[in-house]
Amino acid sequence: MxxxxxxxxxxxxFWPVIIFLTIILFNTILTGGEFLSISxxxxxxxxxxxxxxxxxxxxxxxxxxxxxxxxxxxxxISVGSVMAISGAIACSIINGNLFPQLGGSVAMAIILxxxxxxxxxxxxxFLVSQIKIQPIVATMILLVAGRGIAQLITSGKIITxxxxxxxxxxxxxxxxxxxxLYIVLFLVGLLLLFVHRTAFxxxxxxxxxxxxxxxxxxxxxxxxxxxxxxxxxxxxxxxGLIESAGIKGADCNNAGLNIELDAILAVAIGxxxxxxxxxxxxxSVIGALIVQSITTTVLALGVPAAYIRVLKALLxxxxxxxxxxxxxxxxxxxxxxxxxxxxEAVAL
Amino acid sequence: MKDxxxxxxxxxxxxxxxxLFAVMFIFGSARYDHFLSLSTFLNLFNDNAYLMIAxxxxxxxxxxxxxxxxxxxxxxxTGVFMAYCLERGVPSFVVIPTALIIGIIVxxxxxxxxxxxxxxxxxxxxxxxxxxxxxCVVISEASIPITDPFFKFMALGRIPIKLGESKALNGxxxxxxxxxxxxxxxxxxxxxxxxxxxxxxxxxxxEQSAELMGLNVARCKIGAYIISSFCASLAGVVFSFYTLxxxxxxxxxxxxxxxxxxxxxxxxxxxxxGSVFGTAVGAMIQGIxxxxxxxxxxxxxxxxxTIAGLLCFFIVMQRIIAVRAEALKGKxxxxx
Numbered sequence: 001m002x003x004x005x006x007x008x009x010x011x012x013x014f015w016p017v018i019i020f021l022t023i024i025l026f027n028t029i030l031t032g033g034e035f036l037s038i039s040x041x042x043x044x045x046x047x048x049x050x051x052x053x054x055x056x057x058x059x060x061x062x063x064x065x066x067x068x069x070x071x072x073x074x075x076x077i078s079v080g081s082v083m084a085i086s087g088a089i090a091c092s093i094i095n096g097n098l099f100p101q102l103g104g105s106v107a108m109a110i111i112l113x114x115x116x117x118x119x120x121x122x123x124x125x126f127l128v129s130q131i132k133i134q135p136i137v138a139t140m141i142l143l144v145a146g147r148g149i150a151q152l153i154t155s156g157k158i159i160t161x162x163x164x165x166x167x168x169x170x171x172x173x174x175x176x177x178x179x180x181l182y183i184v185l186f187l188v189g190l191l192l193l194f195v196h197r198t199a200f201x202x203x204x205x206x207x208x209x210x211x212x213x214x215x216x217x218x219x220x221x222x223x224x225x226x227x228x229x230x231x232x233x234x235x236x237x238x239x240g241l242i243e244s245a246g247i248k249g250a251d252c253n254n255a256g257l258n259i260e261l262d263a264i265l266a267v268a269i270g271x272x273x274x275x276x277x278x279x280x281x282x283x284s285v286i287g288a289l290i291v292q293s294i295t296t297t298v299l300a301l302g303v304p305a306a307y308i309r310v311l312k313a314l315l316x317x318x319x320x321x322x323x324x325x326x327x328x329x330x331x332x333x334x335x336x337x338x339x340x341x342x343x344e345a346v347a348l
Numbered sequence: 349m350k351d352x353x354x355x356x357x358x359x360x361x362x363x364x365x366x367x368l369f370a371v372m373f374i375f376g377s378a379r380y381d382h383f384l385s386l387s388t389f390l391n392l393f394n395d396n397a398y399l400m401i402a403x404x405x406x407x408x409x410x411x412x413x414x415x416x417x418x419x420x421x422x423x424x425x426t427g428v429f430m431a432y433c434l435e436r437g438v439p440s441f442v443v444i445p446t447a448l449i450i451g452i453i454v455x456x457x458x459x460x461x462x463x464x465x466x467x468x469x470x471x472x473x474x475x476x477x478x479x480x481x482x483x484c485v486v487i488s489e490a491s492i493p494i495t496d497p498f499f500k501f502m503a504l505g506r507i508p509i510k511l512g513e514s515k516a517l518n519g520x521x522x523x524x525x526x527x528x529x530x531x532x533x534x535x536x537x538x539x540x541x542x543x544x545x546x547x548x549x550x551x552x553x554x555e556q557s558a559e560l561m562g563l564n565v566a567r568c569k570i571g572a573y574i575i576s577s578f579c580a581s582l583a584g585v586v587f588s589f590y591t592l593x594x595x596x597x598x599x600x601x602x603x604x605x606x607x608x609x610x611x612x613x614x615x616x617x618x619x620x621x622g623s624v625f626g627t628a629v630g631a632m633i634q635g636i637x638x639x640x641x642x643x644x645x646x647x648x649x650x651x652x653x654t655i656a657g658l659l660c661f662f663i664v665m666q667r668i669i670a671v672r673a674e675a676l677k678g679k680x681x682x683x684x
Contacts, residue, residue, distance in 0.1 A: 075470055142656075145652055310483060
């Protein structure tokens, strides 16, 4: 039994799950059980928990993509802008402003928006793997320019659309559960299969630990980096579709704004080392749920939304510190030093 | 002859930047009436003094091979903080130094986290960016106007410059541009003439070698981050002279502008190479892009897109130069 427990707690997803359950428990006590209640209206499930899963959908998708990027020791802060671009393209096509010959086809809009995300990801990957720009700068180019490109697509306007098929991406239900959840299950499942059933995951970890050594070991590092940034871009575009379906339009200024921090935070909470190397996609997805539930909790507590960002920023630093080997050394020294002092005090 | 070649490789970026600036200015002059004038040129300083100051600060960090993406938030925070305090009657001679000290503290904390705990600069400064931006909104969500007489004096006070009778030869610079001049001269002095400045370059070349040489890496690295944040808060002060308001959402994404100024001015993102003079010219190039976009009556987002494109171009060019320099080095080594 004990052996089993220690094996369980050794799993990277163990602590995130515990944290998530604690937050849920905290909320349940806080609201006197109302938090957990799930009601069924018109055959759909409603409730705070369902909301967390639905609203956390895009963050879970982003976190899954971001995990792989961070595992290589890179970063992708352009995800928010890619979301804006994909939303802008999809809405413009449905609206008939862009490619009117498509006749506002929702399917084509989705396909082209995801293609745009893939192109953005390829661009990031190209800059990082071929031109060897630091990932933060390479993706910052798209972070700033991307929002501009989205603005140019919509010619600076907020586009509203009228398409029930498109609304379904965010607001639809299948078997009583919100549709974004199925998108998450599909994408994350696909990614998990790809990463764990092939050598991809192993190579990824190896690149994150030591790029040069991986290269000498015969891994085609550049090709992998390109693929990883492309996946991140594609996932971001899907998240952008969910977001724009949620607001029933495209708002280039605010779509996915500041979401990159949330995604990185989710990955950090999931226990993936932000320096590269060890990673777990599943933990990051749970991390995303934690971030979403923190947001829900803080809002439920009546704390102004402005404080959430401060809180999240501090949280990232704390988690990074706890992962830092140097910090552990200092902490150990501090603790042992104190013990030493105590011993002396006893001797006196 | 060989020496000449070396110099050329080192300065090619800076030369290209100056040439590019001249070409763009000539292009503007040829295309639009009233473009070719002293006031257009001086307005580049008037409108971009804050960007130049912030760019000079970030150049230090980039030379050490690090990065600081928290500066735009620091600028916004300084503005909001000062406006909030001034609104509550705190005198300006207290508010400005306090704001600058906050900048120094932010830099010291970020630098220490990066150096002592070996955290990645981008994560730390990204968190710093969100922290400062969050604090802005915590202080005030709305834009706060500044009515303090000293700020008004700095905002409106200007020095007329007259080179001739014709209108094109008349211009003016605002007092706050002088702050930029002081910062530029100080930064040039620190980088070229002090042990600290040389150590900053050494760390950028190779941190390990610098440490083995006995340089105080901790002091210099943290110092670079302090300079960057200090310059950012100084830029914030200048920016509030410029706008006479504090607003928490001001200057979103400006770190890219500052980084592009440095890169366009010849600073290598890999560290070890860079000049603050180049950064100032780089910022002026962005100013001129902005001016041309305004003259063309285009969507202002074109400025961002163009600058991002220019940044890409310069980074790619740097790569090519670096590869060629490597090849050249290999050749001379083989010859020896």
